[in-house]
Amino acid sequence: MSRLIETHSARNPRLLLFSGIVAVLLTVLVGGLAYRQLFKAVFYNERERHQNQRRVVIPGPRGNIYDRNGDILVGNRPRFSVVLNLAELRGEFRAEYKKVDRNFRKLDQGERPNADQLSRIARATVAQRYLDKINVILGRTETVRSAELKRHIDQTLLLPYVLLDDLAPSEYARLIERLPVESPLQVYTSSTRYYPYGSSAAHTLGYVGINNDPEVEDFPGEGLPTFKMKGSTGRTGLEKLYEDELQGETGGAIYRVDPAGYKVDLPIEKRLPVQGRNITTSLDIDLQLAAETALTDPVERTGAAVALDVRTGEVLAITSKPDYDLNSFLPRLSNEEADKIAEDGAWFNQAIGGAYPPGSTFKILTSIAAMRSGKVLPDQPIIDCEGVTMVGNKRYYCENGDGHHGNILLPEAIAQSCDIFFYQAGLLTTVEGLAAEAKRFHLGQRTGIEIPGETGRMVIPDPEWKARTQKERWYPGDTANMAIGQGDVLVTPLEMACFAASVARNELFTIPTILHHPDAPTQHAPPIGLTPVQRAALLEGMEGCTTHGTAKTISLANMRVPGVRIAGKTGTAQKKVTKDGKTGNINYAWFICFAPIENPEIAMAVVVEGENIVSGGESFGGGTYAIPIASAVIKKYFEKKAAAALAASEKFKIE
């Protein structure tokens, strides 16, 4: 029997077929490899990064807001906390897990916690162990909230876990001295907004709210899973208007992480957050505090006060009461606080949002209009005030003084605020003349100040306006009412401060600004157009008002500003309101002024709301309620000026 010997031929067609198949498969394999390595490299690289890298974003602190003298009105306060770096505790977590698991093995299968629960217990135990070290150092008895810890691990594992927040300086000092430098426990600082003057200028400065999604600009790793630390964003006031300037530059880091999500090693890329730009306001905190104190002491009143630098239009003080403490918004406003603010009506910024009848302060405008029209001459009486006059078929009374001013001249009519004189002056000037003059002064329109919330409800009425809005014709009585700042005339306190500054400069309008420029030039607007005699009569009347007229209380010992001549005009206006089913008038006590007369530097408008709804009128006068506020601010202004001059002269002597 012959033995069969297996032989191979190099050209065996079956082998060729097999080789072909192998070659095709290898080609597919190499092709696939090349495809992935050459064409899909970027894609896989990105996926690898996505899987292994995490980005932490830290918002930059906001810029500061200063007053004109460099005092901080809004700043950032460091917030110290003690944190636990969980990435360094993985070994301890594992060891604790085994220990906990061993302990629970004694229980029946059904009673035993599952792996997730065991892990949660282990982590909380380890974290508590570290917190106990802190408790010993600080003498506290804090406990770890395991649900919060779990949420942190699930959602923001890369960020350190905050064990205790908002530490006192002494606590932070104890911790930095007692905790080893290289420990999972570290003292961590973050910033929070800080308002050193609490409620001062609250409406103007505004508040911030928490921003859970801070913007990230020009920071690499856009597609990476990102953990964002909470930032803040301006909600009202300057904080809102200058959000872009104040908002800091976001910083952060990119970390490589292990499959469990814990960071390994130092960050691959890191950028420190940078503080936002600072803003210098035109406010003078001393004047602001003087106005606010005067509005609240001895009784807290509802009202507003605005003080302007006559030359530049910069707002020196702007206050609205009631208000709220800006620090109560940090970290967030409680419901109780919010309810209280709403109940007090403190959200409302009266200085720019409140439109009120200006009352007798409007008589300055009526005087200017009447003199410019040529219908009233400063040295000629226009009516004999006997306390009452007929306009149309209706009796109009003089509500000021004893109501019998006689053949009074314009300066004294301003000083004594004679209503009868101004009814007649208004009628002689005509409503068109009054309205045109008011509009020349930019009354009845927004001032354009850089504070959000300026109302557009101010009104300078005329027949066309009345026909359009009330579907009624204009009566002579409307003109008489308008001439004394009643009827439908509505202005804001800021508008009236601008008006006072304009009169002080003998110009038509003032553009107010809340921003301070050290070298701001004097504003210039077209002149009012009064002759020197008319101007002198107007100033005589306004000064007379503060020396012996309706504003003479400002000359009393406790309110007098020594050596400073003040031009002013009081006013009391009524506004019809219905509150709690009761209809009546709310009184508004006004005072506008500027000083010193010979070279005006500061102009003011103050309005104070009466407490009760009344049926009559003049029981709540500007002379009594508004003047103390203006006096306090002007006094402080000139005190500061004198102190600065003294300091400068002493410095000169030393040098």
Added chain:
Amino acid sequence: MLPKRFDQARPFATLGIILLAWLFVSLAVKTFTRATFFEIQAPLVVADSYVQDLQTFWSNRLHSKDELLKAGQQIAGLIADYDYGVQQNKNLEAEILRLENLLNLPPMPAFRFEPARVARRDFSGWWQRIVIRKGKNYGITVGSPVVFAGGVVGRVTEVYIYTSVVDLITSPTFRLAASVTGDSRPLSYQGGLNDSFKSPRGTVEFVPLDIFANSSSPQRLVTSGLGGVFPPGLSIGEIKNLEPSADGLFKNGEVALDERLGTLTEVTVLVPLNPEEF
């Protein structure tokens, strides 16, 4: 008989086996071994230190009688000065005690002063640690502050029977709560990365923005006393410059430390009398 090549590699194999075995030894054994090694070594360190003292003694004996008399006179003068200082301190302590009682303030933490000689200082860790010639035998405890004439030296980190290890103020692992003279706000002082034989430096963080310092008008940095370890007012150094941090919240700066820290021979350990207060 083992092949020649293996025979040559035997030491390495033995070392490998030992290292492998060491890996599996429990942590307790390792700690014990390390501590024991240090304790065995300690008498040598102390003996070496005494020998150095003896050397100094004999070298001093080479001085002439005149020199020794002059030195003795100088020392007598210094002693008189110090005696006067001690008397003043006693008066001040009595005054502080009176004020504490008057204001119902809790007493300041009390310390026992334990002078100790520096026994060893490694070149490799010149600015990190020193070994002093007193340990448990003198009641030294871990965490005790260590001072010298120029202020803070460091803190005791390890205590053995005859020796203690002091973590120096110049070490990056040393941190304490400091304050600028005349300002009560706490700052964080930390040692820096110091090169051997160069002027020692540290860093200061969390400095409020209204504090200013530069080389021409430095600020004196002292212990704040708020940390609970160091008593207040001990000198740390001088802040020579301050730069605002990037986030604008604080300033950071550099602290120039006392040059004498590089040549320490004698220090004082402040042993707390009531450790439970700390």
